[in-house]
Amino acid sequence: MRSASITACVLGLLVITASLAGFEQQTAAMAGPRSIIFDTRFVEAMRDVSSLLPDDSNLLVSSNGAIVTYFTGHIATVPWTATSEQTLILYMSQRGYQYLLAFENKTDVAALKAVFSSSGLKFLETTFVQLDEYHTDFYVIHLYKLKSS
Amino acid sequence: MQEQSQTEVEKQSIGASLFRIVNPHIADIAFLALLVVLMMKYNSTISTYQVPISDGAAYLTNARNWLMNEPLFQIYRPPLISWMIAGVWSITGENWLSVKYLSALFGFASAPVLYLALRRDKGAFFALGAVILTVLNSEVFYYTSQLLTEGSALFFLLATLYFVKSEKPGYWFLAGICIGLTFASRYPIVLQAGLVALVESFARKNWRILTRAIATAVPVVVAVVAMVFLKTGTFQTALAKDTNFTFLLSPYYVQNSIVAWGWVFLLVPIAFILRETYVNRYNWVFVAWFVFSLLFWSANATNHDLRFAIQFTPAVNFLALLALERFVKNSEPLRLFLSKELLFLGHAPFATVLRAPMPQSQPGFPPTVTPSAPPHQPTTHRQPSLQQLQPGPQPFYPQSIQPTWQTSICPNCNTPAAPDANFCDLCGTRLR
Numbered sequence: 001m002r003s004a005s006i007t008a009c010v011l012g013l014l015v016i017t018a019s020l021a022g023f024e025q026q027t028a029a030m031a032g033p034r035s036i037i038f039d040t041r042f043v044e045a046m047r048d049v050s051s052l053l054p055d056d057s058n059l060l061v062s063s064n065g066a067i068v069t070y071f072t073g074h075i076a077t078v079p080w081t082a083t084s085e086q087t088l089i090l091y092m093s094q095r096g097y098q099y100l101l102a103f104e105n106k107t108d109v110a111a112l113k114a115v116f117s118s119s120g121l122k123f124l125e126t127t128f129v130q131l132d133e134y135h136t137d138f139y140v141i142h143l144y145k146l147k148s149s
Numbered sequence: 150m151q152e153q154s155q156t157e158v159e160k161q162s163i164g165a166s167l168f169r170i171v172n173p174h175i176a177d178i179a180f181l182a183l184l185v186v187l188m189m190k191y192n193s194t195i196s197t198y199q200v201p202i203s204d205g206a207a208y209l210t211n212a213r214n215w216l217m218n219e220p221l222f223q224i225y226r227p228p229l230i231s232w233m234i235a236g237v238w239s240i241t242g243e244n245w246l247s248v249k250y251l252s253a254l255f256g257f258a259s260a261p262v263l264y265l266a267l268r269r270d271k272g273a274f275f276a277l278g279a280v281i282l283t284v285l286n287s288e289v290f291y292y293t294s295q296l297l298t299e300g301s302a303l304f305f306l307l308a309t310l311y312f313v314k315s316e317k318p319g320y321w322f323l324a325g326i327c328i329g330l331t332f333a334s335r336y337p338i339v340l341q342a343g344l345v346a347l348v349e350s351f352a353r354k355n356w357r358i359l360t361r362a363i364a365t366a367v368p369v370v371v372a373v374v375a376m377v378f379l380k381t382g383t384f385q386t387a388l389a390k391d392t393n394f395t396f397l398l399s400p401y402y403v404q405n406s407i408v409a410w411g412w413v414f415l416l417v418p419i420a421f422i423l424r425e426t427y428v429n430r431y432n433w434v435f436v437a438w439f440v441f442s443l444l445f446w447s448a449n450a451t452n453h454d455l456r457f458a459i460q461f462t463p464a465v466n467f468l469a470l471l472a473l474e475r476f477v478k479n480s481e482p483l484r485l486f487l488s489k490e491l492l493f494l495g496h497a498p499f500a501t502v503l504r505a506p507m508p509q510s511q512p513g514f515p516p517t518v519t520p521s522a523p524p525h526q527p528t529t530h531r532q533p534s535l536q537q538l539q540p541g542p543q544p545f546y547p548q549s550i551q552p553t554w555q556t557s558i559c560p561n562c563n564t565p566a567a568p569d570a571n572f573c574d575l576c577g578t579r580l581r
Contacts, residue, residue, distance in 0.1 A: 008483070012416060012473035019282060019411025025286035027194070037155075037198045066206040069222060070213075070245070 029051035034138045036064060041087055045134035046071035049101060049143055060092055062107040062116045076101065083111040083118075089127055092146055100128060104140040176273030180264055187260060187284055191253045193296050198249060201203065205296030209234060209245055215380070216243070225385040228377055229333035230298050248296065255300035256293025259307050260284045263463055266311040270431055275470055282413055292456045299459050302335035306460055309342045310434070313349040313358055325362035329369020336386040338460050339370070341442055348437040352430040393450040400454040403441055409455045410462060416469035423490050424474055432471060441463040546553040 013019040015048060031037055053059065061068050061076040068076035077097075082088040092100065102124070107116040114120045129143035135141075201209060211223040212234035234248045241247045260280050267276035283289060293300035305327045312324035324346055332339035343366070350359035378384045386392075406414045416441075420426050426436065442461035446453070458465075479486045 008476040009473065012476060015412045015415055016278070016282065016473070018172055019413040020151045022411070023285045023287055027291050030287060030291045037202055038198050040199050042200050064203060066203045066210065066222075067200060070201070070206040073221070131511070149262075 039137045041136040043071055045136050045141060048134060050074065052143060053099060056095065057099060058097060059101050060097045061101045063103045068101060078108050080109060082109065085115050085123065087113060088112065098146050100144040102140065102142045102144065117131065176277045180277050183259060183281060187257060191257060191294060191573045196251055196509045201245060201296045208296060212238065213243060221381055224381040224383065225387055227298055227334055227336050228373065229330065230301060252296050252300035253294050255304040259304045262304065262307040262311050266307060266314055275474060278470050279463060279466045283463050286410065286462055288409055288455055289459050289462055292459055295399055298335040299456060302331055302338045303460055305331040305334055306342050307336055307463065312344050313346050317355065318361065321358045321361035322365045326369055328362060328366040332370050332504030333373045340445065341460055343439055344441050345434055348434045351558055352433040391452040395450045398447040399453055402447055402458060409458045412467060413469045416472045417465060419472035420468040423472060425475055425490060426471060435464045435467045439468060460464060
């Protein structure tokens, strides 16, 4: 094999080695160290939430709808169309939701970021009753019930 | 003293015998070691998972609903993984921990399937390289370690490839079943699986591969659709917002190609400009697989995610290694190699550059051509052999469709040409 071909082979092998070199770091970075998948106390919290909810009741969540649904056994919906506290309450009353599970400082709806912030949650207490509060490894989760008008 | 030397001779003899046994199987041994490492890596990673990711939770909820005969939580989710979860739970009882390794099993099993599919025709080292690049791809590893459909879809797609590449007609029926299971694993990937069967049939000019695959794929697909329809009253393959396609292709996958496939992606364009990529029909399925998949996902107007690239990662790695293989197997000066190998360099401007005399420091180029020599008796010893032009055994491709370049040689520049070529690719001389 001539030198130019050897050089091409070496470059090719370097490219392959470079592809493999970042495997560990990239894989670790994909989830992030504070991802919900590593939360050791989350399942326990969801069991507690489930025990407080009546059978056949659905709940609204600020985030992680599918995960909450699976572990609580109650269908959990993210209010995608709500844009403020008022529209959130309207959303709940129109669809018959009584319970809200709020992940402090975490929501999938960008417009509701302020509502579910630490300070924003305090304002919710005018229209909601807080049933319980759960501290997992990475989250503070509040369970609210809509006050009856 | 004599006994001691005899013992040493015996030891050397045992060592030599062991080497003779091990040497042809170095790649196989390395592959087994890779499997062990992969298993340990999957185990150490998944054992830290306490909660499934969001999509995984949806499959778990659907599995519970299948088991409890309740309405599905998300009706557009492909059912196979939920059926498998429900199957495990029917024995163990419902617990997500008992199924959290399920997807990884398929991701892990994809490695031997890909290795066996490539080893037969491309050799053990090539197959090993493709497997290493695939299973140690961070996207592939991460998403197959989660409770998602990526692992099973990849496995059944690779099983389809394995079966359609087989010479045994019975395996082509199995390919069809795998196409159906690919559909049940992850709906859109059935297009890739179907394409693999279609292109392989075309490349081998053997339409029985496709017809037999269709014969078994259709019943499986129909059964899956019927079961979902009976359960939900409808059949939906995705959310409506994710099914908008456009001719304005998104550059997302090309822009993020290094993130998705690593630096090895840089070798893929090289494979596309090498003549061997197209001359060897074995490669056609990988070319079509890659091009179609890239276009398909790029044509989606809104829904772009690097994990959609997982299923055609083996095609990317195959093409990258194909480019490297051509350079590794080359034993000629680079310019002569390029003049024969590059797809478009037969045209005049490039040919002129490549045919320019080399400096004296590199003797032997350009090759000596005797003007009076007859066209079919080249005088240069640099004429590539058949083996150089057709690397690797290709047992099941009919001889009639094998390229037979060596039968036609340009009388002017001494470059091999296809037997039916009218003009030389390199210098443009009329051949007949």
